[in-house]
Amino acid sequence: NAGVTQTPKFQVLKTGQSMTLQCAQDMNHEYMSWYRQDPGMGLRLIHYSVGAGITDQGEVPNGYNVSRSTTEDFPLRLLSAAPSQTSVYFCASSSQGGGPYEQYFGPGTRLTVT
Amino acid sequence: AQSVTQLDSHVSVSEGTPVLLRCNYSSSYSPSLFWYVQHPNKGLQLLLKYTSAATLVKGINGFEAEFKKSETSFHLTKPSAHMSDAAEYFCVVTSNSGYSTLTFGKGTMLLVSP
Numbered sequence: 001n002a003g004v005t006q007t008p009k010f011q012v013l014k015t016g017q018s019m020t021l022q023c024a025q026d027m028n029h030e031y032m033s034w035y036r037q038d039p040g041m042g043l044r045l046i047h048y049s050v051g052a053g054i055t056d057q058g059e060v061p062n063g064y065n066v067s068r069s070t071t072e073d074f075p076l077r078l079l080s081a082a083p084s085q086t087s088v089y090f091c092a093s094s095s096q097g098g099g100p101y102e103q104y105f106g107p108g109t110r111l112t113v114t
Numbered sequence: 115a116q117s118v119t120q121l122d123s124h125v126s127v128s129e130g131t132p133v134l135l136r137c138n139y140s141s142s143y144s145p146s147l148f149w150y151v152q153h154p155n156k157g158l159q160l161l162l163k164y165t166s167a168a169t170l171v172k173g174i175n176g177f178e179a180e181f182k183k184s185e186t187s188f189h190l191t192k193p194s195a196h197m198s199d200a201a202e203y204f205c206v207v208t209s210n211s212g213y214s215t216l217t218f219g220k221g222t223m224l225l226v227s228p
Contacts, residue, residue: 033215040123042204042218043158058215090157097215099208100146100165105157 002026006091006106013081013113021076021109023091029104031097032074036060036087037108043090049074050097081113116141118207120219128227133177133192135222137205140186143214147188148206149179152221158204164188175199200226 033048045058049068065077092103121136149161162173205219
């Protein structure tokens with residue numbers, strides 16, 4: 001059982017470039033989310049989705065786009081990378097958002113923007 | 115609205131001594147609370163969760179936490195630290211109201227010396 005997978009593991013971008021971080025889960029979870037982790041800041045929610053075709057903004061959505069065309073996949077797009085987006089990105093899924101439902105995290109993508 | 119405060123950014127203990135990681139929360143609704151652990155360069159793993167059942171919650175690897183509503187606290191404890199416990203620990207709050215998002219504390223780094 002693969003759980004939550006993320007690709008790539010590492011990425012270096014130049015300022016202004018665009019890219020897509022991939023996230024997939026095989027647990028048939030409705031709820032998926034993207035976080036960024038910065039030193040001393042914990043994890044901050046970027047975007048989330050409560051099901052295919054439904055997305056919403058989290059705490060730090062600027063500079064990122066998402067879409068959810070299938071239950072399994074939830075890609076995160078950086079439209080024009082900036083050094084402030086240097087971070088570790090985690091995708092997570094759960095059967096529902098909120099409440100007592102465990103979030104399952106992917107292994108993370110370490111992104112550096114120069 | 116909800117928030118989490120982890121009272122210590124770093125905690126240092128000796129192997130075999132007790133561990134206490136402190137967390138205070140606020141939530142407008144009945145909360146669910148979690149502790150997650152992150153080992154270096156890894157994703158996040160659920161240690162334990164409180165979901166309005168028993169106030170003393172037991173988790174994996176000998177950790178436990180007690181929900182104290184009057185003190186709005188959810189401190190994590192372990193009777194005897196092991197070297198493998200060295201990691202970063204995150205306290206997380208969400209509410210049991212609808213599709214509530216998760217709010218992470220900034221993390222506590224646990225250092226274990228021989």
